[in-house]
Amino acid sequence: MKRIRLTPLFFRRIHKWVGLILGLQFLLWALSGSVMALLDKDKVGGHDAGVSHAHALPEGEYFDVAALPRGDKVTGLLLRDLGARPVYELSTSKGTRLVDAISGEDIRVDDEMARNVAAMMNEAPIRKVSLLAKPNLESRDHAGAMWRIDFRDGENSSAYVSLDTARFLVMRGDTWRTWDFFWMLHNMDYVNRKSFNHPLIIFVAFGVLWLSGTGFYLLFKSFSRTDFRWLRRRRKTVTQTALEN
């Protein structure tokens, strides 16, 4: 067996072969990183969906909480404002129930209510309302059934509203959709677009480290004094002109 000699040629070979096998992903990382840096993060949005309009609860009598459970085990109870009408959100062993906090009647989150909730987040006209049994790619950070409200605006925005609680979940637009495609290329989770801790990306990231590592090393081997001659020559002419003046 030939002994491996750590010569520049050896590193150049590593650079070339790793480049052949994993170079495409490096290129895609550079491209997707470039695009994500270019897309305005405020237009991409989505990271701070918690900014919804919270009205103060009105003072006065509320429906008796003792009458809420109806035999179910209550694991959570909260009172909040839903578009200027107070509601109880009751979590039980059987799921979440939304109850009118004044009359005590159950509330079903219908498309009309979903529209109203979404309209608080976007003033554009609504184009379409649809019901999803489970989250799609755009609303993947949330769980459960939900309404999707599509707006007629420049961004083709879609709002997602929870079917159980009528809470606004998230707003997605075309800028986010573009961003998300490149984010998928970046995190290499082509199915769920969510995880960046899977074996494939760990393997490729480790391999690409050899590409950038050898490349960095080769920088020191590829440049010679002559490459920087133009710098010195210019500096010389500058000093010469300075002297002559």
Next chain:
Amino acid sequence: MAIRWPLLVRRTHKWLALLVGVQALLWTLTGLYMVVVHIDTIHGDHLVRAPVVEPFDLSGGLAPPSRIVAAASGASEIRLQRLFDRTVWRAETPDGPQLFDARSGVLLPALTAPQIREQARRIYTGDGKIVSVRLLTSAPQEMQSRKPPYWQVEFAGWNRPTLYLSPTTGELVSRRHALWRVFDFAWMLHIMDYDERTDVNNTLLRVATWSTFAMSLMGAWLLFWSFKRRKRKTA
């Protein structure tokens, strides 16, 4: 004179690499760290216990919500929860969260330092000793945009686990540890925002990323050219 493409591309590849070489190396290094250490670990999920879900008894004796709404001016949401083993109403007000005794409806005072200690002990999953307990009124870098005040409870251990608790409710605001801090530093290097560590649209990053893209594109061209040339030679 005809342009000698391979030479031109090789030169450009080389000079662009000189421009972005350090950053490309940093990207792959920080990227490797971020993909290897699982994000749940970074978030510190393993440091804290999930609250035990125990059913609430609504059958009587609770202060009615109307009394809490009247007492907590401007509250946008009130909810039942537990502090230690006592049931409380928690009101979200414009001045931050407040707690009321769920039976008497009386406003509860802010937690004391010993109470914060006990609360931190209950939340923390490890068994390291508490090193320090401090009430912070200005945000440390690692709390980013989270608004103080909060209690900072540091535990002993190689990864220096730190819990941040709300002074009025004792709730966990956030948790930090060494792996998170390294991640945050790696993220800073990755997005090249050395001040706030949040701006992914800064000009430096944009120039560096597109230059790197151009560099790798030329690298790819050189690769195919060099393999093709070899084939032509052998033929």
